[in-house]
Amino acid sequence: MKISQIQELLEAEVICGGNELDKEVSSACGSDMMSDVLAYVKDQAVLLTGLVNPQVVRTAEMMDMVCIVFVRSKAPTEEMITLAEEHGMVLLKTSKRMYEACGKLYAAGLGAKGVTV
Amino acid sequence: MSEAVRFHFTVDGDDFTSAGQASVQVKKNLRTLGIAPEIIRKVSIAMYEGEINMVIHAGGGEADVLIFEDRIEIHLCDNGPGIANIDLAMQEGFSTAPDNIRSLGFGAGMGLPNMKRYSDSITIDSALGKGTKILMTVNLS
Numbered sequence A: 001m002k003i004s005q006i007q008e009l010l011e012a013e014v015i016c017g018g019n020e021l022d023k024e025v026s027s028a029c030g031s032d033m034m035s036d037v038l039a040y041v042k043d044q045a046v047l048l049t050g051l052v053n054p055q056v057v058r059t060a061e062m063m064d065m066v067c068i069v070f071v072r073s074k075a076p077t078e079e080m081i082t083l084a085e086e087h088g089m090v091l092l093k094t095s096k097r098m099y100e101a102c103g104k105l106y107a108a109g110l111g112a113k114g115v116t117v
Numbered sequence B: 001m002s003e004a005v006r007f008h009f010t011v012d013g014d015d016f017t018s019a020g021q022a023s024v025q026v027k028k029n030l031r032t033l034g035i036a037p038e039i040i041r042k043v044s045i046a047m048y049e050g051e052i053n054m055v056i057h058a059g060g061g062e063a064d065v066l067i068f069e070d071r072i073e074i075h076l077c078d079n080g081p082g083i084a085n086i087d088l089a090m091q092e093g094f095s096t097a098p099d100n101i102r103s104l105g106f107g108a109g110m111g112l113p114n115m116k117r118y119s120d121s122i123t124i125d126s127a128l129g130k131g132t133k134i135l136m137t138v139n140l141s
């Protein structure tokens, strides 16, 4: 699925990385715990989270993720946006809650493959 | 034998906002050096976990990354409280992190096990009241 489809499905606002929306992504994960993202994520390209701090962007960068979706209308700070821009990462913001946002993407075929338990 | 390439960082323990900066920089440097992506991934995650630990548990410290022909070494050194029981700390789920750390997205007790998983060897040298020294090695190829 393209990042642009994620944006449409979640009626999300593009905060930065607007020229990367054509990128293909094949799996995602949702978490507010960066510890778990670091421990369980393998090859997911997209992170859905309700947490807002610079470590969200840094953690995603460490895991080679390309897109972060902030749920519940959480807005990233200027510092986070600058960091994401440096890494060519797409930041999206949706008013949907975590459960619904993940469910919509999963139902549309964006799986969770690569999560190791 | 050529000299090792070395990166040094002081990790600020008073400002959580900056935690992880050194690891982000190391990842950038390793990319510039043309190191293989799988290796970069291992080094970055192992170092990032260690760097965050120095900030949340030890009030900051020093980090050194040395690149040799056959391996990359990550040295982390702090003057924090030390780890009372290393075997226990290495167990998944063991954490002494307070609630305010958990609300920042950390403190699941997964960091040290993850550092072991992503490095090819890890040695932890810790003394209560003195500090903690960690050496992680990632083999090249």
Ligand SMILES: Nc1ncnc2c1ncn2[C@@H]1O[C@H](COP(=O)(O)OP(=O)(O)OP(=O)(O)O)[C@@H](O)[C@H]1O
Binding pocket: A035, A036, B049, B053, B054, B057, B058, B078, B080, B081, B082, B083, B089, B090, B094, B095, B096, B097, B105, B106, B107, B108, B109, B110, B111, B112, B113, B132
């Ligand atoms: N540098 C350090 N100085 C003092 N204690 C430490 C240090 N690193 C780890 N510890 C101790 O070891 C425990 C386990 O560390 P670990 O990284 O596995 O989990 P955590 O940091 O608590 O949570 P997470 O890494 O999942 O965010 C910590 O809770 C802390 O008590």
Ligand SMILES: [Mg+2]
Binding pocket: B049, B052, B053, B107, B110, B111, B112
């Ligand atoms: Mg930790």
